Amino acid sequence: MRNVHKVYSPEKKGKEKISVVTCYDYSFAKILSETDVDSILVGDSLGMVIQGNTSTLPVTLDEMIYHTKAVRRGAPDKFIVADLPFLSYQTSIEEGIRSAGRMMKETDCDAVKIEGGSDFICELISILKQIGVPVMGHLGLTPQSVHVFGGHKIQGKGEESSAKLLREAEAISEAGAFSMVLEMIPAELGKKASLELGVPTIGIGAGPDCDGQVLVLYDLLGLDANFQPKFLKKFADLHSIVKNAVGNFHKEIKSEEFPGKDHSF
Numbered sequence: 230m231r232n233v234h235k236v237y238s239p240e241k242k243g244k245e246k247i248s249v250v251t252c253y254d255y256s257f258a259k260i261l262s263e264t265d266v267d268s269i270l271v272g273d274s275l276g277m278v279i280q281g282n283t284s285t286l287p288v289t290l291d292e293m294i295y296h297t298k299a300v301r302r303g304a305p306d307k308f309i310v311a312d313l314p315f316l317s318y319q320t321s322i323e324e325g326i327r328s329a330g331r332m333m334k335e336t337d338c339d340a341v342k343i344e345g346g347s348d349f350i351c352e353l354i355s356i357l358k359q360i361g362v363p364v365m366g367h368l369g370l371t372p373q374s375v376h377v378f379g380g381h382k383i384q385g386k387g388e389e390s391s392a393k394l395l396r397e398a399e400a401i402s403e404a405g406a407f408s409m410v411l412e413m414i415p416a417e418l419g420k421k422a423s424l425e426l427g428v429p430t431i432g433i434g435a436g437p438d439c440d441g442q443v444l445v446l447y448d449l450l451g452l453d454a455n456f457q458p459k460f461l462k463k464f465a466d467l468h469s470i471v472k473n474a475v476g477n478f479h480k481e482i483k484s485e486e487f488p489g490k491d492h493s494f
């Protein structure tokens with residue numbers, strides 16, 4: 230369903246949780262299109278899980294557009310949010326409009342996501358909404374600011390920090406964000422923000438009381454055997470499945486078992 234008012238309806242708050250998963254390519258998007266998952270996020274986490282960088286900072290707008298187009302082809306009916314990457318919107322309102330506009334025009338996504346809660350970000354959210362671009366916010370551990378935080382660390386701990394997050398959450402909601410991701414914050418703060426805000430919160434490492442949850446697809450599928458942050462539940466062990474499958478393929482080639490008659494013309 231591609232209706233922001235239905236997928237991210239504030240009326241779902243306290244009644245029905247929203248499920249969101251990241252995706253970066255056509256083949257996985259096709260599988261997701263066969264599930265009931267509410268929404269897809271083409272996250273700039275692709276800079277880490279697809280490109281192998283240590284942060285999301287190197288990702289470009291062209292790369293995000295490339296991946297979002299592929300996801301849209303695989304999931305024509307899903308509500309797709311696409312991340313605007315680092316330095317594609319922070320320099321000026323005009324550049325933010327152009328980047329968001331390119332993303333919407335070239336990929337057929339349904340909304341964009343931007344990080345932060347400053348006055349500048351609020352102004353950008355408000356203007357984007359006015360020109361027809363739905364915006365999802367992102368607070369807490371905002372990975373594009375990882376170097377300011379000194380690593381992928383929990384945010385919003387302590388009175389001052391949690392009060393700041395609540396202020397910013399209120400501000401981006403007032404500015405017109407239809408929803409926001411809350412990443413790596415104490416569960417109590419996730420609960421408080423979700424109760425206070427009029428728009429749905431989507432948590433990742435923000436406790437069970439957010440209005441929805443998002444995970445990186447490759448993380449929930451267990452592709453990386455060594456990645457096990459506290460907030461992550463692995464719903465499959467694809468690492469072992471892929472390793473075994475490729476191992477068996479290799480063995481059968483060596484033993485000349487594959488290809489046999491069944492796989493020959």
Ligand code: KIV
Pocket residue numbers: 251270271272273274275312410412433443444445
């Ligand atoms: O880039 C991403 O995948 C994200 C999610 C982790 C929320 O922003």
